[in-house]
Amino acid sequence: MAKIAVLERKCTGCGLCQTVCPFGAIDMENGRPQMNAACRVCGICVKNCPAQAIVKLETRAADVDKSQWKDILVYAEASGGRLHPVGLELIGKARELAAPLGFKVKAVLVGQGVDPCAEELRHYGVSEIAVYDDPQLGYFRADAYAACVEDYIRHAKPSVVLVGATSLGRSLAPRLSTRFHTGLTADCTRLELRENTDLVQIRPAFGGNIMAQIVTANTRPQFATVRYRVMDSPARSEEASGGIVRRALPRAVLTSRASCVSVTPLPPRKSISDAEILVVGGRGLVKESDLEMIRQLAALLGGDWAVSRPLVEKGWATNERQIGLSGRTVRPRLIITCGVSGAIQFASCMKDSERIISINSDRRAPIFDVAHIAIVDDLYKVVPELINRLKEARA
């Protein structure tokens, strides 16, 4: 940890630091610079101070007493009275991580009218479900939601907090980790828990060329976000277990600075992450209209279609259809890739699909390392043939 300090003795009050600060993080008070909350400790003021009156201090975080932080907390996202499936996937992973250490798995739910969601969570093996249910929480507002989850974390002191890497989770988790001055690893693809309760947060880094292992060794709790469809959902048990604990915060705390003026619901959209069957087109396709055969094959199989990134870059499809690190993670029952090379940024986000069939004319294409069935041939021959056979079978 580092911070910026001003040496009063040396400071001439010239104000140059305020001018050069790119974050507007310096206020001049009584002719002396004061760092405000916007300070990113970038050190530009240190470099530019003509009197060398500003210094960057490296401070070592006091070692936390890890024994005071137990259990795993999952943020169970709910909207419109429905649980987001990523919460269940995280509960499944949390249970697996918690068992060897004797930790419990808890969940926190925030919203309005979330009682049915809390009841449903009781079928997934959590020991406690904390519920913040208030009309003020009807729509997601980061400050009010963060206040609720923060309240429960201060109460329950979990060692690990898992949040889905959804739009909501990506807004919530950084706010929470900042409130606890602790680490957050985004978009983890694997999680392991050491005996000393350090969470090993594994995720692709440097464009997917390495798998980084990140540990929050000196602070607690440890925050991680995980994308939808990366972990397995646990089976729903017929028996309900785990207690529901209702918690409330004063109205003033829940009153957000942002108010919701009106809400226009988007038409329900299918996500490729939810598809059971996917047909994927890659740069092996020569022209945009050739995507039609990918769509046709997908339709005949009762599935959806997707693309690799180059096709999004060409403007042939929207980002919502892109599989990969900068797109979506998918785990369908069947995926057929057509003219996709299988670069790590693509393959790492589909390799856990149940059955992978890959069509590529290059037998050395890396996609064949993850494929269960390899078709080394021209996609312009194979795909129309598949379409014809499916049509015949239907007829």
Ligand SMILES: Cc1cc2nc3c(=O)[nH]c(=O)nc-3n(C[C@H](O)[C@H](O)[C@H](O)COP(=O)(O)OP(=O)(O)OC[C@H]3O[C@@H](n4cnc5c(N)ncnc54)[C@H](O)[C@@H]3O)c2cc1C
């Ligand atoms: C930070 C970062 C993030 C990225 N994120 C993503 C991401 O989210 N998703 C993604 O897809 N990529 C991503 N990429 C890009 C990635 O590295 C690859 O460039 C990309 O996946 C390649 O797409 P492709 O396989 O369709 O094309 P190519 O690599 O060009 O492969 C085309 C394949 O088609 C085969 N082929 C050609 N003609 C035929 C034919 N007639 N019949 C059969 N096979 C044929 C070729 O043999 C070749 O293997 C990212 C890169 C970076 C640096």
